[in-house]
Amino acid sequence: MQVALPIGKARHPAVAWTGIVLVAVALAALPFVLAGIGTAWVRITNLAILYCFLALGLNIVVGFAGLLDLGYIAFYGVGAYTYALLASPHFGLHLPFWVILPIGALIACIFGVLLGAPTLKLRGDYLAIVTLGFGEIVRIFLNNLSRPFNLTNGAQGIVLIDPFRIDGYVFGKSHTLGSLVFSPPINYYYFLLIVLVAVIALNFRLQDSRVGRAWEAIREDEIAARAMGINTRNMKLLAFAMGASFGGIAGGMFSAMQAFISPESFVLVESIMVLSMVVLGGMGNVFGVIVGALLLSFVPEILRYTVGPVQQSLFGRTLIDPEVIRMLLFGLALVLMMLFRPAGILPSAVRKRELEAGVAPGGVRTS
């Protein structure tokens, strides 16, 4: 842990550990505080953590390896549908989650390689469009695979998906421990939090690993990377595969948490939202990405609860839907970030150098 997190490098280990313990206690108490405001906020927090997973997974592809993927949500969808099909009355299968999540990760990983393999030669904007098309293809298939054999139940989606269950402890039911009530969202909160900590640690280790450095080299200059003996093809495929499996696992958890999924949850806007989180927070910086994910998850919800009433009191009616304002701010944030702070809120050191120098591989015409 101390090696994995930068705060562990503080000169006084005792101070660092006190900080970690305080944060841990705060995070453990958080759901009960939120439940006091309203259970909805615990759910929102859970979704925010899921978005952290997604953003971290996409960060592997976009931030570490520099491959712009606009169809990332497809892997999330694949994971979610894998879980839903293997643990719901749809096919009458009810496998335990610790069996399905790895299967979901594996299938998403296969999809990642399927997408990666034909697009290896493409760079930048072309790759973005092809991945976007791939995402749309997956969504169209999810939407239409109800005929002639009912695989995905089409636009109606799949209902009554099993919740997680650990040895009789069903996540979908409330449990009481003394005076504490563990409602379903709170159960999931703790599960998600534990996985998130593990994923963050994994990301840090990955970044400093041989693979992580190879990705960075490819991102900076692919030809030079190849000249240094890096197998760029395998490394890029690995980035796609790892990013995709993160998405697959997140999808499985989403499925179990919501108990209902439909193709509506896996539209392009979601891909763009996850990409925005990565860009806004700072591509390639793990903490930056988390900040971006939390910001873009919570700010819209806060807007939802404030914009309506403010308009009511000003004009007597809701002129503009909060959802629209959310999307408008989204779009503007993307534009303004690129114009004024292209490296993100918490830029990674390398990215910052690259973006602010204004000269990047392929960025300037050489002809």
Add this chain to the structure above:
Amino acid sequence: MDTFLQQIVNGVTLGSVYAIVALGYTMVYGIIQLINFAHGEVVMFGAMVAYSVIVALVGAGTTLPPLAILALATLTAIPVCMIVGYLLERVAYRPLRRAPRLAPLITAIGLSIVLQNVALIIWTRNPLPYPQVITTVPYHLTSHPDGATITNVQVAIIALSLAMMGGLLLLVYRTKLGIAMRAVAQNPQVAGLMGIDINRVISFTFTIGAALAAVAGVMDASYYGIAHYQMGFLLGLKAFSAAVLGGIGNIAGAMLGGMLMGIIEALGAGYVGELTNLCALSSWFDAIAQRCTNDAHLELFGSNYQDVFAFVVLILVLVFRPSGLLGERVSDRA
């Protein structure tokens, strides 16, 4: 055989619209190697502005002939779209011209979201039934009474597209501005040294593309009879795929790619059901044969997969011939 002819007619109509939109992508790409992701939204704006004008004119009880109403609506949409196109370039792309490629792409996505939501605020989120000011008249192409037909709207769309393509070719190959555009496309630095105002030429390229997009928007909405704030997204993607198919950066390529894309899509949607009908395998599998006795349509894919074809074409082209049909090798520069 008649289905075939009908699908070709539909495909060429659709293809003309794609070609006009694809020209916008390809001109911008040719000149500054940038995918103008928000181009589809300009098309949508064109359709929407024209919609408002038509509704206003019809609502005011105008006695103008239907063609004049449409012309007036289109002529209003064109300058509005030109302004949008100009602002896109000025605000989002010009400051980032020397930035890495990721940056303008992300601003383009951002602007595309902004434009969509502005349209949503102005024109609501409901699909708008496009006023059919021109009565559709079908003409028979064969002597058979149930045979393939072509409507006057389809004829108008195809003719107008061809006229605009001709006009664009004249502009690019016969005028001073056209020479300047081609010079900037070849080498902006040297073009600048020759006294060409690069920024002005790039602005012009964007506004011309936007004007074409406005007309395409009106054509698309009148053809389908519906306008929607999200209509530009898929249309834009398909047109971009068409531009890549023809060879991005190549004007003739965009026209060819657009037509081909329209025909591929129409034929694909028309025949995919038949081609993937599992009942053809009845003699091999008993289970299939049993299901086919009641209903002979056990189709793996139906026409609801229409939107997939453009993406499949895009991926195949980029994998096997990234330079497109008429283009030079460009995939490495992307």
